[in-house]
Amino acid sequence: MVSEPILRIALSGPLRTLFDYLMPVGMSQLPIIGTRFQVPFGRGGRTGLLIGISDSSELPRERLKRATRQLDDGPLLNEKEMRLLQWAADYYQHPLGDVIFQALPVNLRKTRAISLARPEAWRLSATGRQADIAKLSRAPKQLAVMQTLSVHTDGLLKAELIASSGASDSVLRSLNARGWIERCHLVPSNQSDDNEQHRHPLNPAQQAAVDQVSARLNEFIPFLLNGVTGSGKTEVYLCLIEAVLAQGRQVLVLVPEIGLTPQLMDRFKQRLGHQVALLHSALADGEREAVWHDLRLGNKQVLLGTRSAVFTPMPDLGLVVVDEEHDLSYKQQEGFRYSARDLALVRGQQAGCPVLLGSATPSLESLRNAEEGRYQQLDLPNRVADASLPDMHLIDIRSVPLDGGLSPAMINEIRTALSNKEQVMLFLNRRGYAPMLTCHACGWLTDCPRCDARMTHHRKQNMLWCHHCGHQRRVPQQCPECGSPDLRTIGQGTEQIEERLGNLFPEAPLARIDKDSTSRKGALEKLLEGIHSGAYPLLLGTQMLAKGHHFPDVTLVGILDVDQGLFGADYRASERMAQLILQVSGRAGRAARPGRVLIQTRHPEHPLMQILTRQGYSAFSKEALAERRLALLPPFSHQVLIRAESTKASDPIEFLHRAAAVGKSLNGADQIELWGPVPAPMERRAGRIRAHLLVQSSQRKPLHQWLAQWVPELITLPEARKVRWSIDVDPMEML
Ligand code: ADP
Ligand code: ZN
Ligand code: ZN
Numbered sequence: 001m002v003s004e005p006i007l008r009i010a011l012s013g014p015l016r017t018l019f020d021y022l023m024p025v026g027m028s029q030l031p032i033i034g035t036r037f038q039v040p041f042g043r044g045g046r047t048g049l050l051i052g053i054s055d056s057s058e059l060p061r062e063r064l065k066r067a068t069r070q071l072d073d074g075p076l077l078n079e080k081e082m083r084l085l086q087w088a089a090d091y092y093q094h095p096l097g098d099v100i101f102q103a104l105p106v107n108l109r110k111t112r113a114i115s116l117a118r119p120e121a122w123r124l125s126a127t128g129r130q131a132d133i134a135k136l137s138r139a140p141k142q143l144a145v146m147q148t149l150s151v152h153t154d155g156l157l158k159a160e161l162i163a164s165s166g167a168s169d170s171v172l173r174s175l176n177a178r179g180w181i182e183r184c185h186l187v188p189s190n191q192s193d194d195n196e197q198h199r200h201p202l203n204p205a206q207q208a209a210v211d212q213v214s215a216r217l218n219e220f221i222p223f224l225l226n227g228v229t230g231s232g233k234t235e236v237y238l239c240l241i242e243a244v245l246a247q248g249r250q251v252l253v254l255v256p257e258i259g260l261t262p263q264l265m266d267r268f269k270q271r272l273g274h275q276v277a278l279l280h281s282a283l284a285d286g287e288r289e290a291v292w293h294d295l296r297l298g299n300k301q302v303l304l305g306t307r308s309a310v311f312t313p314m315p316d317l318g319l320v321v322v323d324e325e326h327d328l329s330y331k332q333q334e335g336f337r338y339s340a341r342d343l344a345l346v347r348g349q350q351a352g353c354p355v356l357l358g359s360a361t362p363s364l365e366s367l368r369n370a371e372e373g374r375y376q377q378l379d380l381p382n383r384v385a386d387a388s389l390p391d392m393h394l395i396d397i398r399s400v401p402l403d404g405g406l407s408p409a410m411i412n413e414i415r416t417a418l419s420n421k422e423q424v425m426l427f428l429n430r431r432g433y434a435p436m437l438t439c440h441a442c443g444w445l446t447d448c449p450r451c452d453a454r455m456t457h458h459r460k461q462n463m464l465w466c467h468h469c470g471h472q473r474r475v476p477q478q479c480p481e482c483g484s485p486d487l488r489t490i491g492q493g494t495e496q497i498e499e500r501l502g503n504l505f506p507e508a509p510l511a512r513i514d515k516d517s518t519s520r521k522g523a524l525e526k527l528l529e530g531i532h533s534g535a536y537p538l539l540l541g542t543q544m545l546a547k548g549h550h551f552p553d554v555t556l557v558g559i560l561d562v563d564q565g566l567f568g569a570d571y572r573a574s575e576r577m578a579q580l581i582l583q584v585s586g587r588a589g590r591a592a593r594p595g596r597v598l599i600q601t602r603h604p605e606h607p608l609m610q611i612l613t614r615q616g617y618s619a620f621s622k623e624a625l626a627e628r629r630l631a632l633l634p635p636f637s638h639q640v641l642i643r644a645e646s647t648k649a650s651d652p653i654e655f656l657h658r659a660a661a662v663g664k665s666l667n668g669a670d671q672i673e674l675w676g677p678v679p680a681p682m683e684r685r686a687g688r689i690r691a692h693l694l695v696q697s698s699q700r701k702p703l704h705q706w707l708a709q710w711v712p713e714l715i716t717l718p719e720a721r722k723v724r725w726s727i728d729v730d731p732m733e734m735l
Contacts, residue, residue: 003055003056003061004022004023005023005030005053005054005055006020006021006022006053006054006055006056006057006064007020007021007022007023007031007037007050007053007067008020008050008051008052008053008054009021009037009039009048009049009050009051009067010048010049010051010095010096010097010100011039011041011046011047011048011097012046012047012048012097012098012100012101012109013046013095013097013098013101014095014097014098014335015095015097015098016095016712016715018051018052018096018097019039019041019048020054020057020058020059020064021037021039021048021064021065021066021067022064022065022066022067023066023067024037024066024067024068024069024070025066027070030053031050031053031070032050032074032075033050033051033052033053033075033079033082034049034050034075034076034077034078034079034081034082035049035050035070035071035072035074035075035076036048036049036050036070036071036072036076036108037049037050037067037068037069037070037071038067038068038069038071038111039065039067039068040065040066040068045068045111046111047071047101047109047110047111048067048097049076049077049097049100049101050075051082051096071111071112071113071114072113072114076104076108077100077313078313078315080350080351081311081313083350084311084343084346084347084350085099085100085103085311087346088336088338088343088346090704090708091704091729092336092337092338092727092729093707093708093711093727093729094335094336094337094338094727098335098336099336102308102311102335102336103308103311104292104311105285105288105289105291105292106285106288106289107285107286107288107289108289108292120157120158120183121155121156121157121158121183121184121185122149122155122156122158122161122172122181122182122183122184123149123152123153123154123155123156123181123182123184124146124149124150124153124180124181124182125179125180125181125182127179127180128146128149128175128179128180128181128182129150131146131180133146133147133150139171141165141166141167141168141171142167142171142174142175144164144165144166144167145161145165145167145171145172145175145181146175146180146181147165148161148164148165149161149181155184155185158172199271200232200235200384202232202235202236202239203232203382203384205227205231205379205380205381205382206231206232206235206236206239206380206384208378209223209225209227209236209378209380210236210239210240210243212376212378213240213319213354213356213378214240214243216354217243217244217247217318217319217353217354218352218353219352219353219354220348220349220351220352220353220354220355221354221355221376222345222348222354222355222356222357222369222374222375222376223354223355223356223357223375223376223377223378224325224357224358224359224362224366224367224369224370224375224376224377224378225356225357225358225359225378225380226359226360226362226367226370226377226378226379226380226618227358227359227360227378227379227380227381228360228380228381228382228383228389228586229360229383229389229582229583229585229586229587230383230384230550230586231360231380231381231382231383231384232380232384233323233358233360233380234264234267234323235384236358236380237253237321237323237356237358238267238268238271238272240319240321240356241253241272241302241319241321242271242272244318244319245272245275245301245302247318248316249301249316249317249318249319249353250295250298250300250301250302250303250314250315250316250317250318251301251302251303251317251318251319251320251321252302252303252305252309252310252312252314252317252319252320252321252344252347253268253302253303253304253305253320253321253323254305254306254307254309254310254320254321254322254323254330254340254341254344255304255305255306255323255324256306256323256324256327256329256330256547257306257329257547262525262528263528263549263550264304265278265304268302268304272301272302274300275300275301275302276300276301276302276303276304277291277294277295277300277302277303277304277305278291278303278304278305279291279303279304279305279306279308279309279312280305280306281306282521291303291312292312292313295312295313295314296312296313296314296315298315298316306329307329307330307332307340308340309340310340310343310344310347311343317347317348317351317353318351318353319353319354319355319356320344320345320347320348320351320353320354320355320356321355321356321358322340322341322344322355322356322357322358323358323359324358324359324547325341325357325358325359325362325363325366326359326361326362326363326366326579327547328576328732328733331730331732333732333733334726337726337727337728337729337731339730339732341357342730357375360582360583360586360617361578361579361582361583361617362621363575364575364621364624364625364628364634364635365634365635367621367625368625368635368636369635389589389595389616390557390585390588390589390594390595390596390597391594391595391596391597392581392585392597392598392599392612392613393596393597393598393599393613394598394599394601394604394609394613395407395409395410395598395599395600395601395604396601396602396604397600397601397602398602403500403504404492404496404497404499404500405428405491405492405496405497405500405560405561406497406500406501406504406560407600409598410558410560410598410600411504413556413558413596413598414426414501414504414505414538414556414558415505417555417556418505418508418537418538421537422537422553422554422555422556422593423531423534423536423537423538423539423551423553423554423555423556424537424538424539424554424555424556424557424558425539425540425541425545425551425554425556425557425558425584425587425588426497426501426538426539426540426541426557426558426559426560427540427541427542427543427545427546427557427558427559427560427584428492428493428494428497428540428541428542428560428561429542429543429561429562429580430456430491430492430493430494430542430561431456431467431493431494431495431514431515431516431542432456432457432458432465432467432493432494432495432516433456433457433458433459433460433489433492433493433495433496433499434456434457434459434489434490434491434492434493434496435454435456435457435490435491435492435493436454436455436456436457436489436490436491437455437457437464437475437487437488437489437490438487438488438489438490439479439481439482439484439486439487440484440486440487440488441479441482441484441486442479442481442482442484444479444480444481444482446464448466448468448469448471449471450466450469450471450684450685450686450687451466451468451469451471451682451684451685451686452682452683452684452685453466453467453468453682453685454466455471455472455473456493457475457489457493458495458516459495459496459499460495462474462475463475468682468685468686469685469686469687475487492560492561494512494514494516494517494540494541494542495512495516497540497560498510498512498540501538501540505538508537508538509535509536509537509538510536510537510538510539510540511527511530511531511535511536511538511539511540511541512527512540512541513527513539513540513541513542513544513545514541514542514544515542515544518544524544528549531551532551534553539551539554543580545584545587546580546583546584546587547583549587551587553593554587554588554589554595555588555589555593555594555595555596556588556595556596556597556598557584557585557587557588557595557596557597557598558597558598558600559581559584559585559597559598559599559600560600561600562577562580562581562599562601563601563602563603565577565578565580566603566606566608566609569681569734570681570733570734570735571628571631571633571734572732572733572734574608574624575621575624577608578608578612578617578620578621578624579617581597581599581612582612582617584597585597599613607623608620608623608624611623632696632698634730636698637696637697637698638696638697638698638699638700638703638730639694639695639696639730639731640694640695640696640703640707640727640728640729640730640731641692641693641694641695641727641728641731641734642656642659642692642693642694642695642725642726642727642728643680643690643691643692643725643726643728644656644677644690644691644692644693644723644724644725645680645685645688645689645690645691645723645724645725646688646689646722646723646724647687647688647689648689648722649689651689651719651722651723652677652689652690652691652723652725653677653679653691654719654722655717655719655720655722655723655725656676656677656691656692656693657677658717658719659693659710659714659717659719659720660674660676660677660693662710662713662714662717663695663706663710666706666709666710666713667705667706667709668702668705668706668709669706671697671698671699671702671703671706672695672696672697672702672703672706673695673696673697674693674694674695674696675693675694675695675696676691676692676693676694677691677692677693678691678692678693679691679692680692680735681734681735682735688724692734694734695707707727707729711727
């Protein structure tokens with residue numbers, strides 16, 4: 001007797017093993033891999049996804065439970081999509097079930113059955129188009145159907161047809177039996193709502209980039225589009241997208257934070273019309289699910305979305321674009337710590353299509369890949385339409401009296417620009433009123449009781465607020481230590497600069513853009529609209545203002561404080577600083593009037609600062625890469641960071657010591673370096689003590705082979721149970 005097949009199922013949640021179940025009662029046909037099941041688990045039920053079918057299990061057969069039921073009428077993910085997720089689970093050493101369920105829209109993680117079939121649609125048949133519908137005068141429902149379909153010549157979804165004609169299933173059946181109507185697939189039409197004024201003839205550099213990619217549309221090949229801010233990268237994307245759509249294939253476009261740039265969404269919609277679907281954090285769960293199905297079924301051809309959009313099934317993928325590829329938001333920083341940029345490359349490889357990474361400030365990783373010939377580099381060295389790149393100047397603030405964080409030189413420049421009716425943008429990457437409050441009598445500081453950090457003073461709310469753990473308290477009237485009422489702020493945040501600028505330039509309305517000023521729904525859109533309509537001569541913001549925006553009237557950009565980037569604990573700090581300065585600067589002088597950038601610094605002679613401002617990003621990145629090469633840091637080596645935390649101080653370090661000892665005994669350990677364990681840069685956060693162990697290797701392959709042995713060992717360590725721990729492959733932040 002052939003034994004009953006066993007379903008190997010991945011469950012949602014951080015479970016590292018697969019679970020075996022017998023087929024549900026009454027099920028006779030073998031289900032297809034990628035199908036969801038409801039299964040009993042613990043005292044309740046869970047949703048799981050079928051990964052494999054086997055004829056044996058490690059458990060004795062009588063201990064296996066039956067799956068409760070198959071949820072959907074078919075597989076949710078096909079083989080190709082499963083391969084990507086399996087790849088990601090292996091590469092990031094993250095449980096497959098959690099990878100799968102994070103890749104699905106929230107609605108599909110729940111135990112709710114859906115139908116995966118293409119929605120039914122109807123159209124007139126050839127006979128139907130000739131039919132004399134006057135004969136139907138005594139069948140008004142049938143008449144209504146025929147009339148409705150004669151308007152919708154491409155066909156109509158059954159649900160819409162029924163809604164507009166009032167007909168029922170049986171009416172459709174009888175018209176079908178007569179041969180007048182037939183089922184059809186709705187094919188999205190290729191018309192866009194383009195209006196020609198949004199189209200520019202490409203300049204030679206843009207044309208060369210488009211030509212090079214278009215020549216290779218049917219193979220996997222990574223391109224790095226290195227184009228200065230305002231060089232027309234988006235225009236290049238759009239032209240290539242049109243070329244791919246003309247082949248009847250789909251395009252995935254990843255962007256860092258879509259909500260910040262409604263302009264970009266509008267541009268895509270204008271050019272590509274209803275073929276575009278958008279996936280971003282402001283969508284409700286139902287809307288996200290609808291987008292997922294639209295792409296899976298090919299009802300939409302282009303997906304413009306943030307990080308998690310990289311998992312959306314797209315059966316005819318013909319091009320992947322990653323805009324601002326250097327952006328940190330592509331890396332998920334908790335749970336399943338994947339890089340959407342890197343997975344985009346894997347997707348392109350699996351789909352056999354080009355992947356275009358674009359940036360004005362490419363990551364050192366990508367520049368190195370281009371240098372080594374793994375990526376084809378395409379350059380857009382100039383801004384479009386004769387706009388020039390802004391001049392950069394450093395303002396030495398070492399012995400200068402600052403007025404609320406602003407140097408006299410900066411204030412003068414702002415005054416001149418405003419009197420010339422130019423728009424000014426100021427950048428400070430710190431929100432709130434001041435990063436800390438101190439007692440002038442005894443030196444007390446606003447330490448967070450739960451973190452090794454200070455609580456930020458938010459004056460409008462009269463609160464002290466820890467930006468690391470969210471802890472809040474009212475601003476005390478007097479010093480909690482000595483009772484002195486003389487409490488003073490140290491340093492500045494955007495809230496304070498806004499106040500100061502209001503006093504200095506009362507006639508110039510200011511738009512402040514940071515997390516606090518835009519927390520209400522619609523607030524950001526309103527501010528951006530005001531900026532574009534010229535209502536705000538002064539713009540002030542954090543990095544929310546730095547990315548992607550096109551503010552054609554800004555001529556002066558003032559960067560108030562970037563010095564922490566020069567000496568950060570993280571070796572990536574200077575790369576980040578350079579990218580931020582260049583991106584912020586990129587907002588200046590994008591149109592006819594040339595731009596100026598002023599950077600306040602206490603380290604004007606710092607070599608990196610000098611190179612960046614005098615010679616630009618590519619000189620800077622060469623220098624930074626040379627430093628990394630000497631220090632054998634990524635991209636000249638590969639890293640994995642393991643983090644552990646616990647409320648008990650000694651537990652994390654003990655676990656990591658144990659982990660290191662185990663690691664050293666494994667095969668291939670001679671190719672691996674272990675650094676630590678060491679306390680995390682912020683050792684205490686949200687009441688937990690945190691420690692790190694850094695793993696490094698000059699070769700990717702031995703690192704991953706070793707990692708695949710190590711992680712299963714770690715899970716079994718008794719010390720692991722006392723801490724929260726996580727693995728971060730290719731960590732982007734050492735926090
Ligand atoms: P980037 O993405 O590199 O910052 P964009 O594609 O947003 O640049 O282009 C900046 C501005 O220049 C946009 O307003 C765009 O419409 C316009 N533009 C793009 N290409 C051209 C071109 N070839 N000629 C004229 N204007 C262009
Ligand atoms: Zn005091
Ligand atoms: Zn805190």
